[in-house]
Amino acid sequence: MKDQDEDRSGPRAASASQQARAGIEPPTLLFVVNVGWFFISHRLPLARAARAAGYDVHVLTEVHTPQEAAVIEDAGLVLHHLPGNRGGLNPLADLGYFLRLLMRMRKVAPALVHNVTVKPVLYGTLAARLLGIRAIVNSISGLGYVFTGKSRRLLAALVISAYRWILRRPHIRVIVQNEDDAWLLESKGAIHRQQVMLIRGAGVDLQIYSAPPEPSTAVPLVVFPARILKDKGVLEFIAAAKLLLERGCKARFVLAGPVDPYNPAALSAEALERLLSGTSIEWLGQVDDMPQLYGRANIVCLPSYREGMPKALLEACAAARAIVTTDVPGCRDVVTHEENGLLVPVRDERALADALQRLIEDSELRRRLGSAGRRRAEQEFDLKIILRQTLQLYRQALEPTR
Incomplete structure (x- = not known):
């Protein structure tokens, strides 16, 4: 359903139908995103809103x-x-990806380019600059794999250097999802502060993610809603669940997410099955109906190492479910400790188990935290807010430079 604010926040051009009647050519917006499933999950509502606001929307993915x-x-x-090289570090493969991207972008000839995630941000921005496109918006959706391990410091330095060379232009807009990422990028000289706009994630549709009453059950359901990645804290979640089961804690523990073989931090299905062997911990794989799963859940747990603004936790807030997550950038931007969830130290399976046990055994605390999460979703994470802010940024990017 279209938000009435969307038309007001688009470019001052009218809606697509009004433009057609006036004979105005709609501005072309090109999304450059690594993979289609991510675009559908995180950017499809924005693309629909942009189309309703009068853009001719193309997707390169x-x-x-x-x-x-x-x-x-x-x-x-x-x-x-656009076949990509999402998880690889092969320079020749990346060169091929860039040349294909450049040719496709030249053919589309967009007025505005919106790049999402690391490689599209780097290569999409470079391609747009080479083609003389000045309206460029980049979404840095967290500083994930590259910035979450000591062994990756060289890679992180290379990414920062590339950002510094490619992004530091006054006309290039950079969307970040939390203040920690903005501070880190600015402190490393990767971007200028005036380029940055803070938009808190992809938002959540409060009509789809309603707030059903928590199911009344003697065995609470704890859900890990993420891809099976080490950096999402899957190993800590499994270890904490095993510890709680050893303690005799009555709860169901469920992993709801696919393996991602293209991500360097991925666990294989075989490795995951070995970890779960002999336990009652369940793995559902890819779940297409997450609102229904949140409706059956009592607790949502994401012990991630670092996030931009985790969509899973936004959805958990909207569903009025108590959350246990880590005190790291992105996660702590969604959850305030003891207000709408519990924060624990990163990579600490025992602290994670203790926090989960506290919520498993205290249904009143779960309800209080869940209700506060829903209020926060309504005030800060509503999809309508995110769409309005992003479409406003598009309008500013398209304004003629003086």
Whole structure:
């Protein structure tokens, strides 16, 4: 359903139908995103809102299934399939990806480019600059894998150097999802502060993620809603669940997320099954109906090492579910300790187990934290707020420079 504010926050151009009647060519907006499933999960509502606001919206991404392509095209968007090298560090493969991106972008000839995630931000920005496109918006969706391990310091330094060389231009807008990321990027000289706009994640549709009463059950359901990545804290979640089961704690522990073989921090399905062997911990794999799963859950747990603004926790807030997560950038921007969830130290399975046990055994505390989370979602994370802010940024990016 279209928010009435969307039309007001788009470019001063009118809606698509009004432009057609006036004979005005709609501005072309090109999203550059690494993979189709991520675009659908995190940016499809924005693309729909942009189209309603009068943009001709194109998407340059790698789609893995016909279903992904159908979802994008059925939304009235123009899809351009771009095979990528998302998890690789092969310079020749990256060069091939960049050249394909450059040729596709030249063909589309967009007025505005919105790049999302690391490689699209770097290569999409460089391509846009080479083609003379000045309206460039970059979403840095967290500083994840590269910035979450001591062994990756060289890689992090290379990424920062690339950001510094490619992004530090006054006309290039940079969206960050939390203040920690903004501070880190600015302190490293990767961006200027005046380039930055803080937009708190992808938002959450409060109509889809309603706040059903917590299910009354003697065995609470604890859900880990994320891809099976070490950096999401999957090993700590499994270790904490095993510890609680050894203590005799009555609860169900469920992993709800797919493996991601293209991510360097991924666990394989075989490795995960070995870890779960002999336990009652369940793995559901990819779950398409997350609102229904949150409705059955009592507690949502994401012990991540670092996030931008985790969509799973925004959804948990909207669903009025108590949260246990880590005191790291992104997670602590969604959860305030003892207000709408509990924060624990990162990589600390025992502290994680203790926090989970506290909520498992205290249904009144769960209800209080969940209710506060719903209020926070309504005030800060509503999809309508995120769409309005982003479309306003598009309008500013398209304004002629003086």
